[in-house]
Amino acid sequence: MLLLPTSFIPPVARADDAKWTKIExxxxxxxxxCHGIERNGTGINSKFMTVQPRDHTDPKEMGKIPDEEIIKAITYGGISVQKSILMPAWGKVLTQQEIYELKDYLRHVCNCGGESK
Structure with missing residues (x-):
């Protein structure tokens, strides 16, 4: 049996892919x-918003945002970080682990590293 290099995916890569799939x-x-399927701030609701949703794919802008601010925005809503009042507070909906995983996912999406503690 001939195995081609593309037919083998290391277990670590599969686990990592599964992690991102869950968070995605x-x-x-x-x-x-609001943030859109492309993660670029152009979701279906964005055209009705006076404060535009953040573009999560922009490494320059996302790289400037401390992890604490991302966590705060997800937990307490947009108003907590001087963004849109329309961004809900997800702190009572998501677990703390899910919030931290979303923060990590945003760092992954922007490919910006950021503070990532």
Missing amino acids: KLYNTYCVQ
Whole structure:
């Protein structure tokens, strides 16, 4: 039997992919309406908003945001970080672990590293 190099995915890569897939489902459930399926701030609701949702794919801008601010925005809503009052507070909906995973996912999406503590 001949195995081609592309047919083998290391177990670590699969685990990592599974991790992002799980967190991506959270993002798609809670964030996509405003931040968009492309994660670039152009969700279906964005055209009705006076404060535009953040572009999570912008490494320059996302790289400037401390992890604490991302966690605060997810937990307490946009108003807690001087953004839109329309961004809900997810702190009573999501677990603390899910909030931290979403923060890590945003760092992954922007490919910006950021503070990532």
